[in-house]
Structures are given as C-alpha cells and as structure tokens.
Amino acid sequence: MTRAVTLALAGAGSRGTVYARHAAAAGAEIVAVADPVAARRSRVAAEHPTAVPYEDWRELARLPRQADAVVITTQDADHVEPATRFAELGYDILLEKPMAVSEDDCRRIVDAAERSASIFAVCHVMRYMPYSKALKEIIDSGRIGEIVSVQHLEPVGWWHQAHSYVRGNWRRSDESTFMLLAKSCHDLDWLVHLTGRRVRRVSSFGGLAHFHAGNRPEGAADRCLDCPVEPGCPYSAPRTYLPMVGDPSWEKWPLRVLTEDVTTEGVTEALRTGPYGRCVYACDNDVVDHQVVNLEFDGGATAAFTMTAFTPLDFRQTRVFGTHGSIEGDGARITVHDFVTGASETIETVPEGGASASDGHGGGDRGLVEAFLDAVRTRDPGRVLSSPGESLHSHLIAWAAERSRLTGETVTLEGSSHAG
Secondary structure, eight states: OOOOOEEEEEOOSHHHHHHHHHHHHTTOEEEEEEOSOHHHHHHHHHHOTTOEEESSHHHHHTSSOOSSEEEEOSOGGGSHHHHHHHHHTTOEEEEOSSSOSSHHHHHHHHHHHHHHTOOEEEOOGGGGSHHHHHHHHHHHTTTTOSEEEEEEEEEOOHHHIIIIIISSTTSOTTTSOOHHHHHHHHHHHHHHHHHTOOEEEEEEEEEOOSSSGGGOOTTOOSBGGGOTTGGGOTTOHHHHHGGGTTOHHHIIIIIHHHOSOOSHHHHHHHHHHSGGGBOTTSSOOOSOSEEEEEEEETTSOEEEEEEESSSOSOOOEEEEEESSEEEEEOSSEEEEEETTTOOEEEEEOOOSSOSSGGGTGGGHHHHHHHHHHHHHHHTOGGGSSSOHHHHHHHHHHHHHHHHHHHHOOOEEOTTOSOOO
C-alpha cells in the first residue's frame, strides 16, 4: 500500500484551507499548520486532527523537515522567505500565485526550487480546469490550424472587485501588488499555456476609473450601514454579504475573510467595524479596475486580454482564431467552427462548480492539488503543468504590461527573439 503524502500548511486563510481540503480528499495527510491567527489554526486542526499547530511558518522551518511537501498560502508579499527556506529544507512546494511581488524575489524562488530539485508548482489553477484541458487538446490537435489571434476576457465581477480590490487585502499596490499580477497572472499564464508560445512584446492601458472619491454619491456615509444612499448602491456591503450567511460555500469565501463568526450578527459586526463595511468611494485603494493587455507571441500570433470589474462574476470568455477554424469558449462550453466544412460543433465540458474561489474555480483547485500530489508520489515533475521557468515567464509578462501601462511604451521581454 502506498504511503499517504504528508503536507504542511504555511498560511491557513481561505486558499490554504481549500487546498488542504482537496489534498485530504485525495488521500494526503495534513500534519502541520502554521498561521499567526489562532482561530485559523484551530479550524484546520478541527478538520485535520493530525495537523500540529505552529504560530508562524518560521517556527515550523526551524525544525527538520516535518512533511513531504508544504503548501504556501501566506500573503503575497510574504512568499519569498518561506518558499526559499522550505526549498532548502527539501520540501516539495505548492505555492499560491503570484509567486512574489517583485521580479527579483520571483527569480530567487525559482532559483531555490531548481537548486533543491523539489517538485514545485505555482497555483495556476486555470490550467487544471476540465474546460481548459479540453480546449488545449482541440488546439494541439491542429483542428483549427495555426493560431493567429486570441481574444480573452476576465470578468472580475462588480462585487468581487469591491471585496478584494477596493476594500480588501489586494486594494493597494504598495501593500500587496498591482492588480494584473494579483488577479490576472492566472490569465497571462493560461494564454501562454493555451498557445504553447512565449510572449515577446507587450503593451497595455488601464486605470482606476470608478472606485475613488470623485464618484462618491452626494450624502454618502463612510460606512454602508450608516449610509442613506446604500439601498441604491451596486456596491452595498450588506446586500453583498448578508444573503451569503448560511450558505457553506460562501461561508468558506468570502465571509471568513470578514470574520470567523459567520452568523448574521458576526457579519453585521464585521461590516460595522471592519474594512469590508466601508464605502467603496471612501477607501484607500489604488489598483486599477479595468485594463487591456496586448500580447505578441514568438511566431507573430497576438492576443488581446481585457480585465474589467464591471461584469457579473463569471467564467472567462475566450475566442481563438486559427487558419483552419475558430473556437469560442465560456468556461463550460466550447464551440468549434470548421472553415473547410462550414460545420460547427459544441462541446459541453461540465465544469465542477462555478467560477469563483468558493466554487473551486470550475474544478481547477481540485485538479491542481491532485496533479501536485501525483508529482510528489511519483517524483515526476511532468505531472505539474507549469515548470518554474514557465511560471516566471508569465509573471514577467505581468510586469512588462504594468510598465507599459505606466509609461505608454511597448515593452520587449528579456530573452525575446524580437529585435525591435
């Protein structure tokens, strides 16, 4: 009988607990949890009784290796130290995206992973969705010929933008990172994966159009619970969060980001006193709420990517244009148009849940964790769909796009074959 893979958890917030649940369901054993918040440690220990609690990842890292692998889901700016230290200790590593919030730190992490020969995976969950696998197989089969261009939309969702990027932990680039890296490195990585080509040139435009004091309604209060115009506001915190109470999927995310007390009383108190009850026009946010990115790949194919807050929270929508056919996909359904026969075929991929983190990213969360565990068991890094170098490349695209947005210049990536 094969021994269960043992995992340590460095960071027990919403993402860490989700990955731990998927790992346990796949037969892994959670043997350690490190988090400075006692309630989070206690919740993980209640779900996984074999998990020894530690108040900080450093406490765990001072010991000899305690598990086969570690899942690192600390805050984005706090990835580099645990990732490099656990690599030195010989742990296999599952690292939440983004890898880090500076290019130098991303390179440090990749160098450490490659020196240690660890199984190393960044949580590019979109690669692992059943939908993505089906779409990739169609493209790789040559059915639509050579890819010429791609249109790709990330519909962030109006309330999700307000939750995470206006009121929440990723609202300020100086405290976390810029929006494209925090939210859309998923998409940049996915486009590289889908096309099978590296990006050589990038241009980008975008900004903070809506969520600032200049758009504050007359008479609006600093908090939704005190606000006379709240009933007509699309970004009302009570209307967003209180209907989620009692739904286990929403309790995992986003409610537990607000409070450990996910009752009506607990959530209301969090809205009264915490950051998630603030008026979206009276926060200290500075990340963009809309951005377009133009990509030129090796070989000349292009992609146009749009990230926008002003949508429902839904699956990404993609159109792929090839020389022999084209594809339209919406995260669940793929329609292939054949230019030779004129026929169209629609393929239903049946995603596992919805598009949000509470729904497991359409099966991507589970697929990622199972692939990582397979790689750890077999010592085959090929079970992971992105190498350290590939993850670094997708992160570098994000920095190139942000430089372009700020300077108005087209940016050529390092190592590009393009001479212009």
